[in-house]
Amino acid sequence: MSEKPYELLYPHLFSPLKVGKNIFKNRIFLAPTHLPITIDQDGFLTKEGQTYYGNMAKGGCATVHMGEVIMDRTNSLAHEDHLNMVDENTLQTMNTFNEYCHIFGAKTAVELNHSGHFAMPQFGDGSDPMGPIERDMPAGTHVRAMNEEDMAYVCKIYAKAANMAKRCGCDMVCMHMGHGWLLGSFLSPLTNTRTDQYGGSRENRMRFPRMVLEAVRKAVGPDFIIEARLSGEDCVPGGIEIDDTIEYVKMIEDLVDLVHFSAGNRLYPETRAIMHPSHFLEEGHNVHLAAKAKASGIKIPIGAIGSIQNPEFAEQVLAEGKADYILMARGLVADNDWANKARAGKAEDIRPCIKCFRCMDLAGGKRTVSRHNIADYLTDFPTVTRRIECSVNPLHGNAMCKIGFPAPKRTKKVCVVGGGPAGMMAAISAADRGHEVVLFEKTDKLGGQMHYAKHVWFKVDMEAYRQYLIRQVSKRGIDLHLNTEATPELLKAYAPDAIVVAVGAEPVVPNIPGIHSDKVWTAIDAYGHEDQLGDHVVLVGGGMVGCETALHLSSKGKKVTLVEMLDVLAPDGIYTERLHTVYFIENDENITVMTDTRCVEVTAEGAVVAGEDGEKKLIPADSVVLSAGMKSLEAARDQFFGCAYDVINIGDCLKVGTISSATQTAYDAALTIGLDG
Numbered sequence: 194m195s196e197k198p199y200e201l202l203y204p205h206l207f208s209p210l211k212v213g214k215n216i217f218k219n220r221i222f223l224a225p226t227h228l229p230i231t232i233d234q235d236g237f238l239t240k241e242g243q244t245y246y247g248n249m250a251k252g253g254c255a256t257v258h259m260g261e262v263i264m265d266r267t268n269s270l271a272h273e274d275h276l277n278m279v280d281e282n283t284l285q286t287m288n289t290f291n292e293y294c295h296i297f298g299a300k301t302a303v304e305l306n307h308s309g310h311f312a313m314p315q316f317g318d319g320s321d322p323m324g325p326i327e328r329d330m331p332a333g334t335h336v337r338a339m340n341e342e343d344m345a346y347v348c349k350i351y352a353k354a355a356n357m358a359k360r361c362g363c364d365m366v367c368m369h370m371g372h373g374w375l376l377g378s379f380l381s382p383l384t385n386t387r388t389d390q391y392g393g394s395r396e397n398r399m400r401f402p403r404m405v406l407e408a409v410r411k412a413v414g415p416d417f418i419i420e421a422r423l424s425g426e427d428c429v430p431g432g433i434e435i436d437d438t439i440e441y442v443k444m445i446e447d448l449v450d451l452v453h454f455s456a457g458n459r460l461y462p463e464t465r466a467i468m469h470p471s472h473f474l475e476e477g478h479n480v481h482l483a484a485k486a487k488a489s490g491i492k493i494p495i496g497a498i499g500s501i502q503n504p505e506f507a508e509q510v511l512a513e514g515k516a517d518y519i520l521m522a523r524g525l526v527a528d529n530d531w532a533n534k535a536r537a538g539k540a541e542d543i544r545p546c547i548k549c550f551r552c553m554d555l556a557g558g559k560r561t562v563s564r565h566n567i568a569d570y571l572t573d574f575p576t577v578t579r580r581i582e583c584s585v586n587p588l589h590g591n592a593m594c595k596i597g598f599p600a601p602k603r604t605k606k607v608c609v610v611g612g613g614p615a616g617m618m619a620a621i622s623a624a625d626r627g628h629e630v631v632l633f634e635k636t637d638k639l640g641g642q643m644h645y646a647k648h649v650w651f652k653v654d655m656e657a658y659r660q661y662l663i664r665q666v667s668k669r670g671i672d673l674h675l676n677t678e679a680t681p682e683l684l685k686a687y688a689p690d691a692i693v694v695a696v697g698a699e700p701v702v703p704n705i706p707g708i709h710s711d712k713v714w715t716a717i718d719a720y721g722h723e724d725q726l727g728d729h730v731v732l733v734g735g736g737m738v739g740c741e742t743a744l745h746l747s748s749k750g751k752k753v754t755l756v757e758m759l760d761v762l763a764p765d766g767i768y769t770e771r772l773h774t775v776y777f778i779e780n781d782e783n784i785t786v787m788t789d790t791r792c793v794e795v796t797a798e799g800a801v802v803a804g805e806d807g808e809k810k811l812i813p814a815d816s817v818v819l820s821a822g823m824k825s826l827e828a829a830r831d832q833f834f835g836c837a838y839d840v841i842n843i844g845d846c847l848k849v850g851t852i853s854s855a856t857q858t859a860y861d862a863a864l865t866i867g868l869d870g
């Protein structure tokens with residue numbers, strides 16, 4: 194028997210971290226996340242912000258990092274909205290908020306960041322942005338080189354903001370020295386080509402960032418915690434490498450208490466999906482950077498960040514001495530109670546993030562469809578909505594209105610038709626609100642269209658989410674009927690108060706000659722039957738589903754011709770996911786892309802396609818896989834109309850959408866059942 198009266202399941206993850214006079218209660222930090230809804234027009238913390246960050250503290254993590262802040266209104270901002278660290282009035286909400294987080298023993302931090310050459314004149318006083326060197330940015334903004342007067346000014350605004358953070362009741366600040374922002378741009382040899390004492394050697398490149406750190410330390414005193422976020426590497430040839438970063442950290446160890454290593458540089462879009470890791474990357478893809486730094490003799494605690502979301506994995510990283518603490522952004526967005534669930538031995542109840550980027554890119558309007566989209570990204574946000582959502586966490590972004598939703602007046606009998614992501618989420622949510630739930634699924638398994646994920650090497654997280662939903666259904670006493678096609682007659686026997694219809698959608702089959710041939714498959718049916726497709730496949734439709742199917746078939750050794758009638762691939766993709774998907778397509782020698790091209794006929798030999806000029810061409814193929822969109826199963830859906838007091842359509846049968854729309858509509862349906870008695 195253990196010597197200890199109480200044994201933790203993840204002893205490293207939940208051991209306290211002592212830094213000077215400060216103790217972090219465990220090794221789990223929320224990484225910096227800024228959401229537009231967390232602040233009002235003046236940059237003051239909103240109720241939504243207090244709820245979002247407060248839930249992270251309540252969920253058990255040791256540190257709640259808020260995002261970047263406004264330190265100055267001249268030329269430091271690359272976004273229009275940030276938390277205000279300038280005006281005294283920010284103290285009002287920040288003091289209360291910090292007190293709330295402290296109830297749970299969590300520390301709080303804001304991130305100090307000057308955008309440098311990425312700053313947008315329209316978000317400041319209209320003056321040119323400044324950086325290490327004079328340059329024109331890809332979007333055309335002129336950047337002027339900083340002189341020593343500018344440097345002194347920047348030191349001053351950092352120091353003032355740090356002082357304000359302390360007065361706000363925060364326990365620490367995080368200095369953003371990575372991703373190519375101002376301080377990071379001085380560190381990178383790609384962007385700092387100065388020939389004076391602020392450029393050239395590592396020591397010279399660190400000179401100005403160190404001046405800023407000295408000013409901040411002076412402003413906050415010795416016991417206030419300063420953390421630094423650095424790019425362990427720029428991930429671009431000629432850029433920062435981990436050996437540079439290790440030397441940089443050694444130069445500032447006397448000024449900062451903690452350091453963590455992200456990766457990538459915002460100037461190079463090809464690194465974005467590493468900085469904000471996509472599903473193509475393995476869990477903990479940056480851990481090797483922290484591990485190398487740990488082995489280098491750096492004395493301050495080192496954090497690992499990037500694509501970490503399993504407690505076992507996080508524990509192993511710490512146990513193997515590769516890092517001293519773990520930071521997570523999306524893992525905690527997907528499940529705010531991550532830390533509490535892990536500590537209580539309920540890791541299997543942690544809702545996994547599927548790395549879809551909706552929480553990050555959607556609200557920023559980063560959904561541009563142009564092929565070389567860095568310029569659009571930096572200047573133009575035509576699809577900005579400020580809408581915040583998470584594909585798997587129905588409370589993300591709108592917790593304020595849903596957490597306080599009234600309880601149902603009485604328990605209702607709820608029949609849910611369809612066991613895909615929407616149906617399962619509705620069944621789980623209705624059961625959690627105390628209803629008696631019966632779930633019907635016509636096939637022999639739950640999961641609906643998510644079923645494909647188990648075949649695909651880059652859909653590990655989606656498969657984990659499918660498994661999570663199945664587990665949660667099984668834990669709630671939901672009366673599950675597999676292999677059962679629900680009909681109005683069948684449901685009558687159950688006398689439901691409410692029917693939630695989640696029958697989904699079916700693939701669109703274009704009306705072209707030969708389309709009903711044996712060699713034609715829909716994308717969803719092709720998964721799991723790859724060996725029947727032959728070696729040469731024509732894939733019709735280059736949206737996200739088509740692109741992902743092409744990559745999947747290529748990984749199975751097929752030669753794929755991807756035919757898309759638009760001039761771009763994956764216009765329906767979320768910005769970062771799309772960047773990486775298109776990158777993988779363009780670098781896959783098994784895949785040939787034909788844009789501005791449509792399939793006009795399927796023959797015994799293959800697919801006949803026509804380009805913009807109308808000229809037809811046969812592409813020999815063993816099979817043709819269709820990815821031409823989906824349409825709601827309207828007849829299957831509408832048969833339930835009038836069969837119960839409440840009949841609520843959700844997910845794809847309501848409107849063809851995403852996992853996110855499935856989650857939201859399902860959760861919302863469960864919220865409204867039983868409210869009126």
Ligand SMILES: Cc1cc2nc3c(=O)[nH]c(=O)nc-3n(C[C@H](O)[C@H](O)[C@H](O)COP(=O)(O)O)c2cc1C
Nearest residue numbers: 224225226227260261499500501521522523552553
């Ligand atoms: C919604 C959201 C907002 C973010 N905001 C910031 C930010 O303000 N500052 C920053 O340095 N990083 C920001 N990030 C990046 C994260 O701190 C983190 O580096 C990245 O998401 C990788 O970690 P993950 O794989 O655990 O999500 C944000 C990420 C997300 C998902």
Ligand code: SF4
Nearest residue numbers: 546547549550552583
């Ligand atoms: S929106 Fe997507 S990427 Fe963001 S936390 Fe939710 S599941 Fe993860």
